[in-house]
Amino acid sequence: MADNSNLKPIQLWWRPMVPNPAKIIIILEELSLPYTGTYLELEELKQPKYESINPNGRLPSIHDPNTDITLWESGAIINYLIATYDKTNKISYDTFPEKHHLDQWSYFQTSGQGPYFGQAAWFLLYHSEQVESAKERYLGETRRVAGVLDKWLGSKTSGDGNAWLVGDKITYVDLMFVNWNAAVGMFVQMAQRPKEDWDPETQFPHFWKWQSAMVTRPSFLKAVSLQKAEDVHL
Ligand SMILES: N[C@@H](CCC(=O)N[C@@H](CS)C(=O)NCC(=O)O)C(=O)O
Numbered sequence: 001m002a003d004n005s006n007l008k009p010i011q012l013w014w015r016p017m018v019p020n021p022a023k024i025i026i027i028l029e030e031l032s033l034p035y036t037g038t039y040l041e042l043e044e045l046k047q048p049k050y051e052s053i054n055p056n057g058r059l060p061s062i063h064d065p066n067t068d069i070t071l072w073e074s075g076a077i078i079n080y081l082i083a084t085y086d087k088t089n090k091i092s093y094d095t096f097p098e099k100h101h102l103d104q105w106s107y108f109q110t111s112g113q114g115p116y117f118g119q120a121a122w123f124l125l126y127h128s129e130q131v132e133s134a135k136e137r138y139l140g141e142t143r144r145v146a147g148v149l150d151k152w153l154g155s156k157t158s159g160d161g162n163a164w165l166v167g168d169k170i171t172y173v174d175l176m177f178v179n180w181n182a183a184v185g186m187f188v189q190m191a192q193r194p195k196e197d198w199d200p201e202t203q204f205p206h207f208w209k210w211q212s213a214m215v216t217r218p219s220f221l222k223a224v225s226l227q228k229a230e231d232v233h234l
Helices: 019-030 074-085 098-126 132-154 172-190 205-214 218-225
Strands: 010-014 035-039 061-064 069-072
Touching (some): 019 074, 019 098, 019 172, 061 074, 069 074, 074 098, 098 132, 132 172, 172 205, 172 218
Antiparallel strands (some): 010 061
16 A cells, blocks of 8 residues: 555544544545544534635535645545545555446435435434424435445455445445444434334345444544544544
């Protein structure tokens, strides 16, 4: 693997307990990239100071002093980190057709998994009214997306006994899914929904095995450990 240790730290605007910034931490960790965090309160996001970095006023954003780029949107940030720093393809492929399949699953995560799982969490926990049809809609989509992943993973085999979305090794696109996958169980439980609303071990066994393999990785455990209040300033 390329030596990334002599780089200047990449600045990450983030806050804990939210899945999209944690996606970036996982990739930074996997690539052994140095980084530093700027912690933001929710009230600081839609303010001119942060909107001058990210006009969408959401997290994450990065600034890489090594190349002098500022970027927002988690998918674009990850594409940049991989293209710039994963020269040995530790968690990517540069071969045909794998590189296009990486794009495919990456777009599916950012447009298919993140927003639907996020809306399920919103309507279950944060919306000002109880709208049962919206809860059913987004929980149904959450299960449908998990079902798509489960079916695909069930069709795959690999040398290490695990199935991965692309090729026969874990890549950044697998890791892009891990935080929202982990979050569903928490918000379904917090909303005190019945078990059949989300029971991946029974409903989606290939998905469950895949997720279980990812949550033991040091990069995921590091991202989780940074959720603790005393670690918020990276
Ligand atoms: N499509 C964006 C979504 C970013 C996003 O929704 N971030 C959440 C945290 S996971 C956020 O900043 N929420 C605060 C808000 O909406 O004000 C990405 O992938 O970066």
